[in-house]
Every structure is written in structure tokens, then in C-alpha cells.
Amino acid sequence: MGAELNSEWEPRLLGLLCKWCSYGGADLAGTSRKKYPPNIRIVKLPCSGRVDPLFILKALHLGFDGVLVSGCHPGECHYQTGNFRARRRVAITKKFLEYMGIEPERIQASWISASEAGKFVEVVTEVTEGLRTIGPNQLFDEQRR
Amino acid sequence: MNSDGRMQQRLRHEAGALLEQDKVDRIIGFEPGSLKFTTTPLITKIKDDLDRLVINPFIVNNLAVFLPGLKGRIAIVSKGCDSRSIVSLIQDNKVSRDDLVIIGIPCPGMIDLRKVEKLTGKDRDEMDDIIREGDKVVIREGIRDEGYGITPDPYPLTLEVSDVLFDNCLACEFPTPQDYDILLGEPVASRQSAAGESVESQESRVESRGEGDSRAKRLQSEASSERSVSGLQTINYRLLTRQQRWGFWRKEFRRCIRCYACRNICPSCFCKRCFVEESEPQWLMPVPRWQENLMFQVIRNIHLAGRCTDCGECERSCPMNIPLRSLTMEMYNLVGELFNFKAGMDKDAPPLMTHYEQEEAEDLIR
Numbered sequence: 001m002g003a004e005l006n007s008e009w010e011p012r013l014l015g016l017l018c019k020w021c022s023y024g025g026a027d028l029a030g031t032s033r034k035k036y037p038p039n040i041r042i043v044k045l046p047c048s049g050r051v052d053p054l055f056i057l058k059a060l061h062l063g064f065d066g067v068l069v070s071g072c073h074p075g076e077c078h079y080q081t082g083n084f085r086a087r088r089r090v091a092i093t094k095k096f097l098e099y100m101g102i103e104p105e106r107i108q109a110s111w112i113s114a115s116e117a118g119k120f121v122e123v124v125t126e127v128t129e130g131l132r133t134i135g136p137n138q139l140f141d142e143q144r145r
Numbered sequence: 146m147n148s149d150g151r152m153q154q155r156l157r158h159e160a161g162a163l164l165e166q167d168k169v170d171r172i173i174g175f176e177p178g179s180l181k182f183t184t185t186p187l188i189t190k191i192k193d194d195l196d197r198l199v200i201n202p203f204i205v206n207n208l209a210v211f212l213p214g215l216k217g218r219i220a221i222v223s224k225g226c227d228s229r230s231i232v233s234l235i236q237d238n239k240v241s242r243d244d245l246v247i248i249g250i251p252c253p254g255m256i257d258l259r260k261v262e263k264l265t266g267k268d269r270d271e272m273d274d275i276i277r278e279g280d281k282v283v284i285r286e287g288i289r290d291e292g293y294g295i296t297p298d299p300y301p302l303t304l305e306v307s308d309v310l311f312d313n314c315l316a317c318e319f320p321t322p323q324d325y326d327i328l329l330g331e332p333v334a335s336r337q338s339a340a341g342e343s344v345e346s347q348e349s350r351v352e353s354r355g356e357g358d359s360r361a362k363r364l365q366s367e368a369s370s371e372r373s374v375s376g377l378q379t380i381n382y383r384l385l386t387r388q389q390r391w392g393f394w395r396k397e398f399r400r401c402i403r404c405y406a407c408r409n410i411c412p413s414c415f416c417k418r419c420f421v422e423e424s425e426p427q428w429l430m431p432v433p434r435w436q437e438n439l440m441f442q443v444i445r446n447i448h449l450a451g452r453c454t455d456c457g458e459c460e461r462s463c464p465m466n467i468p469l470r471s472l473t474m475e476m477y478n479l480v481g482e483l484f485n486f487k488a489g490m491d492k493d494a495p496p497l498m499t500h501y502e503q504e505e506a507e508d509l510i511r
Binding site: 057075084094095123139 | 387388389390391392393394395420428436439440443444446447450472475476479480483484497498499501503505506507509510511
């Protein structure tokens, strides 16, 4: 993405949402006609425990500006422990990539239940605005030297 | 005879007894390598082979890497870091403790030949003997008289051990194995407290032999240049901005040739099928572009979270001298900070990623 396109640049956010809670939350936001940024592209996962750090890195590699992992609140996982495992994985991924030089804002996680359409809207708006301030993902671009 | 020699004698004796009494099917240890000052792993069932077993300052390999692939009862020679890798494999259910006899070496640290070569200005072929004596390393060369054979060097070079150990040995937390059945010597204390100084200020201390000032100066300027004595890029990483850090790794991984030596030599990389070789979906192209190289190493490190014991084998095996320990150490420290977890300490503890606490890392989540 060149600088000349920057004025038209819109952040692209990948949402990895758990089917039981956060996807339901997103669904509710839609059916209750709440407005949230169209920048998020959603992938429905069976559980936030399905999230592999590889998904996050691959999304950044493909050019997504940010990744949002979202699952059920702690203790409310449909499979009891999936979100706890996701939490450990996302935590080390975020911290490790920060060490390597990736902005921590690009990797986000949240707990959103199926009834929290408001929180979903809030989180997506905040994350998208955050991505807007840090700018496009040029991490994996080839730089001419 | 120095302590290495004593341990070696005892090792051969104990290993022989284990095979004779049919307590184990195999011994995994080290034998002299094809090059001077190298060793190579020895895996044997035959008692006569045991005379080739050695213990010297060059037994760098982490032998735990062989365990998941071997069947039967095994006696394994193990340094401090290797023993933690073994414990980590037991945690991951890759080997059973009951099948193992761990022959522990209280490890005084391994000598980095590149450092010795740089500090003495000699090639490996010019040295005949490198022996550890307490805190010193004595380097002798044979003087060849025409027709009269070799007479030993009357003026051996002496270096401080702390100047020539591998960087990860200098920072070693647990030189004595965590778990062992036989310990070949007295337990050694952690070297970590003494490490900070010796890594930062690598001053060459070439003693005796009365060399002129010029060489001392040259050695010092080399030591303080961008490349450390071991030949790896060193920078004060913490002072860099995020963009500079990314730029640094982008540059380093441009060199990577994706030989997968780091993966193959790593005892914690025990997957039967590695994600880099998966083709459906193909996560990574097999092409050695820096983007793919970097992704491979990042994911490898994430897989190693809670398994890596800082044995330094990945960095040693890297033919392109990429400072991989910078990454493995970060992950090691990270799991310590976030989850209060240290790899390979307790064989009954669950592996890091299969476990959780109710309250942890919540500040990272919205």
C-alpha cells in the first residue's frame, strides 16, 4: 500500500470470533441495527480455543492491519476451558510479536457474550480507530534498498 | 587429571555397568567428532563402544533430541540444560521417566571454539589441546621438531573460562541437572550472577606468551565491534524503537536459508509433522524469503513456549549466524513473567499450554 493511497486507506481488521458468544454478539448487533465499522471481516470459529497463533501471524502476513480474537467471558466457555487456553496463546503471541517489532495494537482480544451487542460495537469501533492511528500494516512489505 | 577426565572415567564405568546388568538397552553419550575440538553423539548397545565416550568442554549437543525417536530403556548423558529438556519431554508425554537412566553432568559450561580462535588468533588446527583447569582454560600447541616428534608446548596460553564459554552457558541458571539417577560429580552453583559483566564487557585477556601490544589492541577492537566474539550480531536491543527492531529482524532473516537445522536439533521440536511442511493448507511457502523465514521462526518460538530451556543449540547450529537465542530467551522470560512458568523444572507439572489459571493476563484483553 503506497503513500499515495493513504488518504483512501481503510484499516482491515480480521475478527476471529467464537461461535457461541462473540459471533452471537456480532449477530445481535446486526439484528438490532447497531452501527459498527465495516472494516471487520469475521471468521466464525467453533471456540476461541481454536485460535492458533499461526492464524494471527498469517493474517498479518496477508496484509490485515489487525486481528481481533474474541470469545466467551472467562468461566462461560461452551467447552469449559477453551477461552482460558486462548488467553495464554494470545498473550504470548502479542508480547512476543511486540518484542520483534509489531505494534501490540494490531493484536487484540476481547470477551464478548452473545447478549453484548453494545460491547461488540464498542470494541470493533475502538480497535478500528486504534488501527487508523497506527496506520497501514507494512510489516511484510518488501522494501527497496 | 582434571574434573572432566574424572567424570569421563566414571561415565565409562557406570555406562558399562548399566549395559552389563541389562538395566538399559542403549546408551546415548558423546564421542570425539571428526574435527578437532568437536564431539558427536554416540548411541550404542555395544559395550566395546563405551571406551569412545568422552566428557570434555565441547559436548554441546542436547542429546534429549533423540529420545522421542528411540524405543526401549535408555541411559542418557545429560548436562543441566539437557536434563530440563528431558523433563519437558516427560511433561509432554513423549518419553517415560521409568524408561530412562539419566547420567547427570554437573556442567561447568561449554567452550565456544570461535571465541577461543578469536581471542588467541589461532586456527583450530594450530591448537593441540584445550583443557579446562578450574577457572582457566589452558591451550597448548605441540612444537614439531623435524624428525623428533612432538614436544609439548612449554608456554601454554591461558584464558579465563568466562571469556570463552558460550553465551548461554555464561547465563546458565541450572548447571546441575534437575533430575538424575547418577551424578558424575559435585553439584555446581548457578553462574547467572556472574554473567552480566562478562557478556557486556568482553575484554580479551590473553596472558603469558608476552605478545606485543598490537595484537592485544586488535583483539580489543574486534571484541567491541558490532559482532560479538562469537560472531553474532549484538546490539542493545532494548534501546531500539519498534521500527528498528522489526528492521533488525527483517535484515537477519534475509540471511536464513531455511535449512531447518534449528528445528531438527531442538529437543522441543518433536512434532511428527511440522507446520512448515504442511501443504493443506500451506501456511508458508518453502521459498526462503525473509517474510516466510521470519514467520517460521516466530511460530517455532511460540510452539517452544514453556519448552525451551535455553540450551542454545538452535543458535549454535545456525549456519547463517542468526541470533536466535535473542528470540528463545525472550519467550523464556515472557512465560516466566506472564505465567510464572519455567520449562523443565517439574516433571509432574502440566505443560504450559495445556494449563491455565482463572486469573491471568487479563490486562491484555478487552
